[in-house]
Amino acid sequence: MSLLEVKSFAVGEWIAPDDKARMIENAVTGAPFGRAGNESLDVQAMLDHARQTGGPALRALTFHDRARMLKALATHLGKHKQALYDLSFATGATQADHTIDIDGGIGTMFVFASKGRREMPDSHVYLDGEVEQLSRTGSFLGQHIATSLQGVAVHINAFNFPVWGMLEKLAPTLLAGVPAIVKPATATCYVTELAVKIMLDSGILPAGALQLVSGGLGDMLDRLTCQDVVSFTGSAQTAFKLRSAPHILRNSIRFVAEQDSLNASILGPDAVPGTPEFDLFIKEVQREMTTKAGQKCTAIRRIIAPQAQVEAVIEALSARLAKTVIGDPQAEGTRMGALVSNSQKRDVLEKAGIIGTEAERVFGDADNFDVQGADPEQGAFLPPMLYHCADPDTAVRIHDTEAFGPVSTIMGYRDLDHAIALVNRGDGSLVASVITHDPEVAREVALGAGAFHGRLYFNSRDSMKESTGHGSPLPHMVHGGPGRAGGGEELGGVRGVMHYMQRTAIQGSPDILTAIGKKWVPGATEKPAPAHPFTRTFHDLEIGETIYSDPRVITVDDIQHFAEFTGDTFYAHMDDAAAKRNPFFPGRVAHGYLLLSFAAGLFVEPNEGPVLANTGLDTLRFMKPVQAGDSIKVRLTVKHKTPRNEEYGEVRWHATLTNQNDELVAEYELLTMNAFAI
Incomplete structure (x- = not known):
């Protein structure tokens, strides 16, 4: 089978990979699948094309024009979902995973299109807040406005969501009137390439509004200006390296980061076995451990339960995890596919080994598990692995090590203050969930843990039928978190658009x-x-x-x-x-x-x-x-x-x-x- 040649799109041309391209493997078979990367890309020409062609064309449109453009793009992508589904199976993702990535990304574009029409003016200036009277008679006034940055947004995306990860950044960027250069993670860039090709072939986007780098960026980040933005999703280590580059610091270039996160879920003290909340908790944790094979920035890494309920949680969760069918993501009945690559599998096992120095594995054996319709030795398969930490207060690595796969650790708490202290040990997380039917428990956690989290998700019998789940960032709400999580705030409706605009006080x-x-x-x-x-x-x-x-x-x-x-x-x-x-x-x-x-x-x-x-x-x-x-x-x-x-x-x-x-x-x-x- 010939290898897939994953191209870049630069200055209006598709450019094939060169002889130094990186090899991409099929996650399910482990076999070579494609090639991506071209070191001869003219990154300065790409930046110039975005700034001189794409930017002016987008800024000439009103917010409503751009919103209609987003809606048209989302509609067009929706007509080509099947092609994206078919290709995405090679990433190890199941059809259910595709719904989160592909349908979720398209849905995000629709939301931003709607918010652009409903919450922004049919104009080029966004009014931020009310008029301030700066004089006694009202002849001298002030107001904050936001206008489009006159640069380019460079989007550096993670491997786990090749479509949603792109579209959740692209939608607010285009709505702001700023062109984008998208750089997906190489491991899954072939899915992003197809999505970009579908959008470009539609003829909806102005020239220069969207470009794609499949492979490395070269020295592009060293050529950015104060009008440009870097929006990054990935590891804290890579984020630190990029955002601390002298050129980025010297020019105060905006850097939006969404990175490592030791997300947690708290079982409320009222949610004892036999209550709807206990059953809901088990269901949520199992789903977050197995969806996308645990390769989600919002997945539950730490399970925090009342000490008296730890054994019951281990028993119930293990029973539910045991029903998870692992295998070829296209096979009927498969509930969890492969990790994105064998190198990612090795990384997860390494991190699980670190967690294992402070916790006992109570479910899941990486050396002995069943795989349906695929070779577990060749594909990047792992079983869900549950660990139990008996002493979370003295432990360190369970609170700072993220195994980016189907791995989670349960620990007990004495009282709610102890639970809050444990959840905050993550030093900044994207999300923490609390499953409780007691509003006062929710309030106490919000007051105690809100400062350490970008999102707090509360669920109970009252909301469980319509809730979207612990791990689902929504375009209406901010997605980010302090500290370890990167300090960024993506999505969030018009708040997300503001990342790509300049707020100015006018008087x-x-x-x-x-x-x-x-x-x-x-x-x-x-x-x-x-x-x-x-x-x-x-x-x-x-x-x-x-x-x-x-x-x-x-x-x-x-x-x-x-x-x-x-x-x-x-x-x-x-x-x-x-x-x-x-x-x-x-x-x-x-x-x-x-x-x-x-x-x-x-x-x-x-x-x-x-x-x-x-x-x-x-x-x-x-x-x-x-x-x-x-x-x-x-x-x-x-x-x-x-x-x-x-x-x-x-x-x-x-x-x-x-x-x-x-x-x-x-x-x-x-x-x-x-x-x-x-």
Whole structure:
């Protein structure tokens, strides 16, 4: 069988491996499978192509344009999943593993596409936080904005997730408007290469937006600038070597790392045998030990159970692990495939040997286990191996050695404080899980262990049917952790996008802030509406367009009728003497919601038109009470516009209610959906 020639994609061309390429083996058979690497890659030309071609093309698009691009890419990848599945079996992964890697990666792109449309503007500037008033009258204001970095993101990915590992970095990078150079781990780079080829062949991406290095990066990292980002997933040793390079330090080049992690799972003191939580705990640990053959950065490495339950956990977990069928990942019934390579198998055995100096192996024998449909001597197979540490307080290596495979160690705790101390011995982890039905246990662990973990996963009988699992990073939440875990925060929705943008404080007048952010700021110039704004389509409306209503007098009869009609007979609206005893009211006052209702009547256009629906109010505040005899009037200004689909968009209106003395009575933002055409 001919070897697979894994190519790089540089400056618009596919480049084959050279005579110094590294050999890749089939994880299942141990046989040579492919070659990758080319030392003659022109890395400077790649960087220039990304910065000069890919970057400008991406930055010319709005966040919504980029979000639509991500959705199209995810849809296109979804149509070619089978080819990715078929190739991925050579990595030792099962079909269930493919679902996590391939489907999970595609799903992550869809989430970022959705968040880009829902949480970011159809513009080029992201507004980070609210406007800050820096002067007495409001003529000088400040706001934080984020704009696209004008460099390139270099993604260095691990071997265990050749698709998800790429896409979870690529999605926020492209959404930020930054081109990427992807460098997958050589052992599984052939799967990444196929995914990249599928995306490039779609024609969806601008030229220069995505390049691929199959093999080594050469001196690329020494050519980066302050506008570039390195996003790394891998070992702590490699991360330290890369991030401490003088060029990286001297130029303050952003370095995002997700690295080694001694993740743990705590069995709550209430989760005794016979409870749903105990059974759930056993299921979660078994799944994390065997999924991807334990080759997950979030896998459970330390099992922390009440001392009285340790034997029960060992017995139940061993029984469940014994049912795990190991073998050819394509064979029917296989539940755990091979490790990625025989060198990885040797590394796991070496690390397991270190753990074995402080713990007793209580399940799994690497020299005696069954493999279905494959040769255990040739393929990179190992059984799940469970260790028990009787004295975790004096032990050191079980808390600092990660065997990146199907290996985990159980240890007992005396009380919850002891459990928290043990889980924190990992010196910074991506995730810790706590299986408990006691909310107070969860709170205590959150307070005691939160500082050492990027994510805390709590599960119980109440959430177990819909929970995503200890080991599943989600694009909505940050994925990273302090200390040993690298100090990074990937994913996390828009937080992940911000890794590839620069936060800048801008200061100036309301007109300046409005022009930069494309969002009207109170105090900025108002534009007289040429017609009632509710008669104008989404595209016709302009930011700052304003109308003023006629005044309306509030009467006692209005207040009385509203109270009787709604049932809101709160004393401040009904009893003048009681209202005067309240420090907030001068006497009997109008209902706040009466004022809002009258305000709507003052500015609404009743006839059918482009306004399709009122979808809500935001930031409502009542500033001054209104009594019978007072009048109110409304100012309504177009604050912001956001397209939602091909037919309509959301208009955010700034509304203020003032009284007969022009004093501010209430302020809020009205949301409507407006048609593009009528």
